[in-house]
Amino acid sequence: MPNSPLTPGIVPGRLPAAEYDRNFTDLIAPLDRHEARVAADRCYFCYDAPCITACPTAIDIPLFIRQIATGTPEAAAKTIWSQNILGGICARVCPTETLCEQACVREAAEGHPVRIGALQRYATDLVMAKGEHPFSRAPATGRRIAVVGSGPAGLACAHRLALHGHQVVIFERRSRPGGLNEYGLASYKTAGDFAGREIDWLLQIGGIEIRCGVEIGTDLSLDALRAGFDAVYLGIGLQGVxxxxxxxxxxxxxxxxxxxxxxxxxxxxxxxxxxxxxxxxxxxxxxxxxxxxxxxxxxxxxxxxxxxxxxxxxxxxxxxxxxxxxxxxxxxxxxxxxxxxxxxxxxxxxxxxxxxxxxxxxxxxxxxxxxxxxxxxAVGQRLAGLPGGLSAENGRLGSLPPGVWAGGDCTAEGKDLTVSAVAAGRDAAEAISLALRGD
The missing domain is CATH 3.50.50.60 (FAD/NAD(P)-binding domain)
Structure with a gap:
């Protein structure tokens, strides 16, 4: 017999089992094929689409919605992932109501935007369910990059680096990868262990190794990473409260x-x-x-x-x-x-x-x-326990040693959003690749 909600103190099992099942399933049910086609048909397919500008990862939103409307959701998913490799979880947790959907012309005209987030989830879920990964690695470059942190910034950086043919090792201090996506989001937003399943799908690109239970500064020094790898990317998020x-x-x-x-x-x-x-x-x-x-x-x-x-x-x-x-x-x-x-x-x-x-x-x-x-x-987080060679300024990372990049919430540009962290990791990977080529 479960405890009553009125039981004093901090106790488990306040509700019947069936209520937990209802309370921690998907917050919003996914679209089916018919619903997705109807939702896609509302898009004006704007030439100079304000929704693209409002998206931190600059996904070509009118293009992927047109691809859904014309019956090619697989192409829509690739359009999304080409800019945001974690498009599945972003479709679930991104505050679209203040980003792309707020900028939607339908929102301005009618107060009812195109359901961009739901359509993004429809396309990415459909292709992930087939177990398909639409990208292939470039020929191996022989370069090795260390990525510290397996949150959205680290994962996005690692995938883009692997896509360019580099070998990547991700170091994660916790027992499971995912960072914010795995540990910091409400369960009803990421039901069914979606964060873990998306990482398994992402790793299909190849060339990425994840080592959990390794903390930089305690188990491994930053200097050792700089000596053992061609570049280092820090996507360490904010650990202190x-x-x-x-x-x-x-x-x-x-x-x-x-x-x-x-x-x-x-x-x-x-x-x-x-x-x-x-x-x-x-x-x-x-x-x-x-x-x-x-x-x-x-x-x-x-x-x-x-x-x-x-x-x-x-x-x-x-x-x-x-x-x-x-x-x-x-x-x-x-x-x-x-x-x-x-x-x-x-x-x-x-x-x-x-x-x-x-x-x-x-x-x-x-x-x-x-x-x-x-x-x-829940009054905000800050950097804590920085390894040697790093400093904090105003609660975020300060200047970095040569060969070290950083992005996501640990930097001054961090906006505490999964989608912004993905953009930071993706862009850092491009900068690292250019630097390794001498550009």
């Missing part, structure tokens, strides 16, 4: 939201993950939303998201905010926790209302207390 300044680090019930999401993603059964009855989530970005919605779907009776600025300033898109509300999450904006209450375990959180100030949100004298047995912190 910002401190909200609340103190009480040993208090039971307080944890980082990224760890909560990662644990759920790696759980064989979501019912095994303990969750509180009264859960608070601190933050306003995509990680905060993912944590809050998943806490509700695990059976938390009450989930409240606390954000220090206004709703309009939240990093999470309007779509994600609506998703949270539809899942029963309460969003309190212009609110900031100021004190954790409890001796050994969290019992409540004292909060203060905020108001806009010259240097950011300022605390008002208005205080209130929320009951809480679990607090998930």
């Amino acid at each position: 910002n401190d909200p300044g609340l103190g009480r680090p040993g208090l039971t019930g307080v944890r980082d939201a990224v760890d909560f999401i990662a644990e759920l993603r790696q759980a064989a059964d979501p019912a095994s993950l303990p969750v509180g009855r009264d859960v608070l989530v601190l933050g306003g970005g995509m990680t905060a939303i993912d944590a809050a919605v998943q806490a509700r779907r695990l059976g938390a009776a009450r989930v409240t998201l606390l954000y220090r600025r206004s709703r309009a300033e939240m990093g999470a898109s309007e779509y994600e905010q609506e998703l949270a509300l539809l899942n029963g999450v309460q969003i309190l904006d212009q609110v900031l926790p100021v004190r954790l209450i409890g001796e050994t375990r969290l019992e409540a959180v004292e909060c203060a209302h905020t108001r806009p100030g010259a240097a950011g949100p300022e605390l008002s004298d208005a205080r209130f207390t929320l009951a809480a047995d679990q607090l998930l912190i």
Whole structure:
């Protein structure tokens, strides 16, 4: 008999088994063939398409949609993958509502854009299901490149380098590859171990080796990589979590939201993950939303998201905010926790209302207390534990030694989006190939 959602404390198994199955299946059902053709027919196939400009990987969106409309989804998938080799997972998690679909002419004219993300998923899923890989490696160049990190930036870089005929070794500190895609995204967005299956498909290009459980700076030095390889690419993401300044680090019930999401993603059964009855989530970005919605779907009776600025300033898109509300999450904006209450375990959180100030949100004298047995912190990440030879500036990588490239969230250009990391990895691979040819 499962625990009731009203059971006090942090406990597993709050819901019947059937509810977990429903709560952690695909958030949005994929299009079938007829639905895809109907959706594709709405595209104007603009000559100077604003959706291409809005896509960080610059996929030729009108072309791939026309290919679906004319009954050649295999060609559509190749068009997508030629720019974004992780087009399958990006179709699931990319905030298309603020990127390509927001720029769609149909959106401007009618308030109802072409379903670009769903069409991208339709084409890529169809070809991946056949086990086909549409690209072949160029003749071997004899060059070896080390890629540190197997997240979207590292994978995109490795695939493009392999496509050019180079040999690539990816070093990953965790036990499974995938980075953000494997550990940092909501389970209902990547159901069916899609992240792992996409990596297996990507590796069909050949010439890529992944070594898990190897941490640069601990198990292997950056200098050793520079000496043993012709080039090094760093796609290490952001490993540290910002401190909200609340103190009480040993208090039971307080944890980082990224760890909560990662644990759920790696759980064989979501019912095994303990969750509180009264859960608070601190933050306003995509990680905060993912944590809050998943806490509700695990059976938390009450989930409240606390954000220090206004709703309009939240990093999470309007779509994600609506998703949270539809899942029963309460969003309190212009609110900031100021004190954790409890001796050994969290019992409540004292909060203060905020108001806009010259240097950011300022605390008002208005205080209130929320009951809480679990607090998930999602106030941003930073670089941590950099190996020798690297420095951080403003929380991101600083200058790099010769022969070393970097991209994705670990750099100043990082935008905390899978699709932007893919673009960074792809472009770095082209730069590395040019450099190795002496151009």
